[in-house]
Amino acid sequence: EAEVAQSPRYKITEKSQAVAFWCDPISGHATLYWYRQILGQGPELLVQFQDESVVDDSQLPKDRFSAERLKGVDSTLKIQPAELGDSAMYLCASSVGYNYGYTFGSGTRLTVV
Amino acid sequence: EDQVTQSPEALRLQEGESSSLNCSYTVSGLRGLFWYRQDPGKGPEFLFTLYSAGEEKEKERLKATLTKKESFLHITAPKPEDSATYLCAVQPNSGGSNYKLTFGKGTLLTVNP
Numbered sequence: 001e002a003e004v005a006q007s008p009r010y011k012i013t014e015k016s017q018a019v020a021f022w023c024d025p026i027s028g029h030a031t032l033y034w035y036r037q038i039l040g041q042g043p044e045l046l047v048q049f050q051d052e053s054v055v056d057d058s059q060l061p062k063d064r065f066s067a068e069r070l071k072g073v074d075s076t077l078k079i080q081p082a083e084l085g086d087s088a089m090y091l092c093a094s095s096v097g098y099n100y101g102y103t104f105g106s107g108t109r110l111t112v113v
Numbered sequence: 114e115d116q117v118t119q120s121p122e123a124l125r126l127q128e129g130e131s132s133s134l135n136c137s138y139t140v141s142g143l144r145g146l147f148w149y150r151q152d153p154g155k156g157p158e159f160l161f162t163l164y165s166a167g168e169e170k171e172k173e174r175l176k177a178t179l180t181k182k183e184s185f186l187h188i189t190a191p192k193p194e195d196s197a198t199y200l201c202a203v204q205p206n207s208g209g210s211n212y213k214l215t216f217g218k219g220t221l222l223t224v225n226p
Binding site: 004006033040041042043044045048056091093101102103104105106107109 | 117145147149154155156157158159162200202204213214216217218219
């Protein structure tokens with residue numbers, strides 16, 4: 001069964017350091033999403049790509065977060081500098097098109113100390 | 114703005130004790146309502162998509178139903194392995210919102226043997 005791959009699974013970083021997460025969507029899925037999930041809350045959309053273009057980044061804290069999907073396949077989400085409040089699960093998801101359901105990856109658990 | 118409210122926040126059942134989880138939503142126009150299951154430390158796993166009021170879908174001990182204002186996830190004779198957080202999400206039919214999923218906070222279900 002096809003999966004969305006994410007790495008690393010866990011990341012501990014110090015406040016003010018830079019951190020990056022990687023996502024490889026299911027082959028052929030044009031739409032890719034990055035969600036953030038704080039413990040005890042539902043996932044919240046950070047950024048949505050259609051192929052290599054950003055469709056929605058209205059909830060992305062652009063002063064410290066950046067995301068790219070250069071060739072329309074895999075994607076990287078970066079935080080610089082990390083803050084204590086960034087501790088959360090970062091989930092990547094992909095879908096065939098932006099009006100279809102998503103398949104999620106296993107996520108990256110970030111802890112900022 | 115799309116909103117999803119799930120209740121109860123947590124539910125503890127005995128094995129075999131049937132119950133229902135509720136998902137109330139407000140959306141300008143509903144394209145789909147999604148149910149996901151999430152185990153601790155993992156990404157959400159897709160369960161069902163419902164598209165119109167009156168629709169029902171079943172999978173093993175789970176049955177999801179949809180009205181114009183809410184959805185129910187019925188769990189019949191649950192087993193301990195059904196213990197997880199169940200997330201509800203709505204997808205609007207308006208392209209202006211890029212069809213993004215808006216999630217509720219989830220219901221944490223614990224089934225005791």
